[in-house]
Amino acid sequence: MPELPEVETVVRGLREPLIGRRIETVWYDREKVIATPSAEQFIARIKGQTVKAITRRAKYILCELDHDILAIHLKMTGRLFVAAPENQPPEDRWVRLRFGLDNGEELCFSDSRRFGRVYLGANVNEFTPLLGPEPLEDAFTPAVLQTQLKGRSKLIKALLLDQSFVAGVGNIYADEALHRAGIHPQRTSDRLTGAEVNRLYGTIRDVLNEGIERQGASINWYRQPDGSKGQAQDNFLVYDREGEPCYTCGTPIVKIRVAQRGTHFCPHCQPEK
Ligand SMILES: [Zn+2]
Known part of the structure; x- marks a missing residue:
């Protein structure tokens, strides 16, 4: 499972292609990839929101949107990439979730084993379990x-x-x-x-x-x-x-x-x- 360094690297790699982009469409293959709220509410709420920042808490990737936080947990086999539909890597063919962006590209969540989940909420604590201190922050002594x-x-x-x-x-x-x-x-x-x-x-x-x-x-x-x-x-x-x-x-x-x-x-x- 990706750990802090892997998740942090993904966060850093997503900033350039994703910050400033507006989410226009959402497609998923099975509802359960959306952990919370319901798939219907998730889509209605996320559409039209722009990605303001991308950060990390524990092993969660946090996309800070206009009004909400989109959190992604890669679990065992999750991968994220941003690409136009014609440029998507054939080796990542297990795409479970696609976010269509305002520049024609897509944020894709590929996950062969299907354990990965996404969450949408105003506050991270709404959907994460109790998390200990962040080991790389100054507050960790x-x-x-x-x-x-x-x-x-x-x-x-x-x-x-x-x-x-x-x-x-x-x-x-x-x-x-x-x-x-x-x-x-x-x-x-x-x-x-x-x-x-x-x-x-x-x-x-x-x-x-x-x-x-x-x-x-x-x-x-x-x-x-x-x-x-x-x-x-x-x-x-x-x-x-x-x-x-x-x-x-x-x-x-x-x-x-x-x-x-x-x-x-x-x-x-x-x-x-
Ligand atoms: Zn030794």
Whole structure:
């Protein structure tokens, strides 16, 4: 699933083709792609609104319109691109939703597995679950991470995947952040030392910032709006490297399951204690 760096890259790639464009038509193949409000209300309300800005909250892409926010969640296989009907990429043939724009182009939501959803509302909180702090904002400090950890006794890997703990981190960047911090993914969150929490704070930000710099990780479905792949996968130290030597100590990277997710770590650099 696209995580914060992938979603942020999509946001940046959509700004140029989309900001200032007015939405004139909406087409969908099945109603359920529109999570809220009803498809009928969604279309009536969004038509005629202009895209003012495009931002991100957690893994949601937020198009700020004249009166509403159009939020898009890519889930597993969602992709977005903007193109005239005659220029649309044939490899993105699973288009579930099209927004016709005032310049003749379309914003297309292609999604092979159909888990992706769109939402329309005046306020993001109307349709998102409880979301934790944004890890790249200035307001996120080591003290905030410490506060978020307080009173939660969970496996640290599971906690990092919880969007109400820190927003936008998913399976890939959780493994990478824990590895760089030298923390075993099955450590209990309230047993981390102050020094470990500080290290984890730094590595969460580092892996997310590097992921954005490299335009996200194209391991599976993720592509940028212009169709190109990201490069973050070339930088991974543990993710998807089961059996390969740790770059620090040479020990083979191990893959286990934590919170139902494949979890990669180095047993030497990330001891269980
Ligand atoms: Zn190692």
